Amino acid sequence: xxxxxxxxxxxxxxxxxxxxxxxxxxxxxxxxxxxxxxxxxxxxxxxxxxxxxxxxxxxxxxxxxxxxxxxxxxxxxxxxxxxxxxxxxxxxxxxxxxxxxxxxxxxxxxxxxxxxxxxxxxxxxxxxxxxxxxxxxxxxxxxxxxxxxxxxxxxxxxxxxxxxxxxxxxxxxxxxxxxxxxxxxxxxxxxxxxxxxxxxxxxxxxxxxxxxxxxxxxxxxxxxxxxxxxxxxxxxxxxxxxxxxxxxxxxxxxxxxxxxx
Amino acid sequence: xxxxxxxxxxxxxxxxxxxxxxxxxxxxxxxxxxxxxxxxxxxxxxxxxxxxxxxxxxxxxxxxxxxxxxxxxxxxxxxxxxxxxxxxxxxxxxxxxxxxxxxxxxxxxxxxxxxxxxxxxxxxxxxxxxxxxxxxxxxxxxxxxxxxxxxxxxxxxxxxxxxxxxxxxxxxxxxxxxxxxxxxxxxxxxxxxxxxxxxxxxxxxxxxxxxxxxxxxxxxxxxxxxxxxxxxxxxxxxxxxxxxxxxxxxxxxxxxxxxxxxxxxxxxxxxxxxxxxxxxxxxxxxxxxxxxxxxxxxxxxxxxxxxxxxxxxxxxxxxxxxxxxxxxxxxxxx
Numbered sequence: 001x002x003x004x005x006x007x008x009x010x011x012x013x014x015x016x017x018x019x020x021x022x023x024x025x026x027x028x029x030x031x032x033x034x035x036x037x038x039x040x041x042x043x044x045x046x047x048x049x050x051x052x053x054x055x056x057x058x059x060x061x062x063x064x065x066x067x068x069x070x071x072x073x074x075x076x077x078x079x080x081x082x083x084x085x086x087x088x089x090x091x092x093x094x095x096x097x098x099x100x101x102x103x104x105x106x107x108x109x110x111x112x113x114x115x116x117x118x119x120x121x122x123x124x125x126x127x128x129x130x131x132x133x134x135x136x137x138x139x140x141x142x143x144x145x146x147x148x149x150x151x152x153x154x155x156x157x158x159x160x161x162x163x164x165x166x167x168x169x170x171x172x173x174x175x176x177x178x179x180x181x182x183x184x185x186x187x188x189x190x191x192x193x194x195x196x197x198x199x200x201x202x203x204x205x206x207x208x209x210x211x212x213x214x215x216x217x218x219x220x221x222x223x224x225x226x227x228x229x230x231x232x233x234x235x236x237x238x239x240x241x242x243x244x245x246x247x248x249x250x251x252x253x254x255x256x257x258x259x260x261x
Numbered sequence: 262x263x264x265x266x267x268x269x270x271x272x273x274x275x276x277x278x279x280x281x282x283x284x285x286x287x288x289x290x291x292x293x294x295x296x297x298x299x300x301x302x303x304x305x306x307x308x309x310x311x312x313x314x315x316x317x318x319x320x321x322x323x324x325x326x327x328x329x330x331x332x333x334x335x336x337x338x339x340x341x342x343x344x345x346x347x348x349x350x351x352x353x354x355x356x357x358x359x360x361x362x363x364x365x366x367x368x369x370x371x372x373x374x375x376x377x378x379x380x381x382x383x384x385x386x387x388x389x390x391x392x393x394x395x396x397x398x399x400x401x402x403x404x405x406x407x408x409x410x411x412x413x414x415x416x417x418x419x420x421x422x423x424x425x426x427x428x429x430x431x432x433x434x435x436x437x438x439x440x441x442x443x444x445x446x447x448x449x450x451x452x453x454x455x456x457x458x459x460x461x462x463x464x465x466x467x468x469x470x471x472x473x474x475x476x477x478x479x480x481x482x483x484x485x486x487x488x489x490x491x492x493x494x495x496x497x498x499x500x501x502x503x504x505x506x507x508x509x510x511x512x513x514x515x516x517x518x519x520x521x522x523x524x525x526x527x528x529x530x531x532x533x534x535x536x537x538x539x540x541x542x543x544x545x546x547x548x549x550x551x552x553x554x555x556x557x558x559x560x561x562x563x564x565x566x567x568x569x570x571x572x573x574x575x576x577x578x579x580x581x582x583x584x585x586x587x588x589x590x591x592x593x594x595x
Contacts, residue, residue: 112528200415205550
């Protein structure tokens, strides 16, 4: 099983390396303008867009944005969501009731329109995008963690902690959360996938960060230029494939983990 | 209706009401606490600059019209009062009331998503049940594999593929829009269906890939449950176990999934609407983004939230009707 797990991790490792070394790997500067609408050729392996920017280089730099947004947003939402859920379950009573109401409210607000409204008002940058995603997606993690923590709450080791007079913060961080790490990890991977999806959707709607390339932005440009009906397949298929493959890799990582656990 | 019921459903209604109130307040405060004059957001930057220099008295008038005069508390009260009467403000692009604009588009969006949800729901139960009942078989591997692949492709990427294949290569589908216009009667219906086929198909496919694994795991769980073992031990035929014991247990919880989809999918179909030029909610929001039409954007957020809340309510009611465990309050669905 371990071998299989490793097999599933390496595509993501490759992706991470490409994102980190995008500057070295990209054959062109993604902002440099050359000949527009070139089909794939030796100089431009994936062709160029309407202003002559190399699409392969754009994709490599786009991996940076997508991974940065995905991982950063997932880290924050998972950390906050699990801590919130664990606290709600641990303190119980009114604290739990208020927390549940808050979680249910956050779940009922449709996240994409909320992110859209927020990003229309905020300045368009990567960090603001991450902030928007964090604000809208912590509740899912919090709900799952709370449900599981409720089951653990009455178990022997946590009862002994309480009897020995351990502090709440200590018990939650040292005993409650470590026992939920499998669940939190699975949920975290899902959060990465959904954050990447949100980022690309937002960029596809033309609300992406202004100063960095993103897969969604490339799709947006391609669609605006009528890429599909004019048959510029080299422009819109690669970013679509990148998004789908990345999400697929993260999802299959989760599946491998679940079967193991 | 026991006391337990009253508390549970009362609590839920309270959460729903709070959610709507929260989003409404969020809209109110967002526009007022943003840097700069809120009017700048409401009338647009260019008009604002023009008005401040040329006609300050018009700005003062607008301030009253948008309820921006007086203390914050007074403004908030007026705002909520207007909301309660269904007044979401006006689109500053063409001055049409936002609510009229939204309701008109919402109907078109529902025309797209209703068939998709129903179709994806029915197919999801059938395929998911087949995969779960024969878990581990070749059929299961195919169904689960394909649904995982489709699940990884975002809806709009799937839509692009569809457009490329069926519109650009094969020329079977129209490039977009709701209908060609100028047709009546049967010809119109045929034309509308022709326009709807591709976007609704793509939406069905992407929802299907979400439904199948859920139904499959439900069937798997029911298949391993004690009551199935009992039925088997009694010598009940395999088909009867599937249709009388496993399927009802696995399919009824899916009602909640489907109704919730109905609420969330409105925001999910937004990308597709832009792609297929389907003049519904999604395109409205998209155009509002590009035109910085804040009243329309905020109104859409509120209406979409109401959609989610209503679908949650519908799901509560339907579950209570169809699931005897919830109806009698012996099982907490969590």
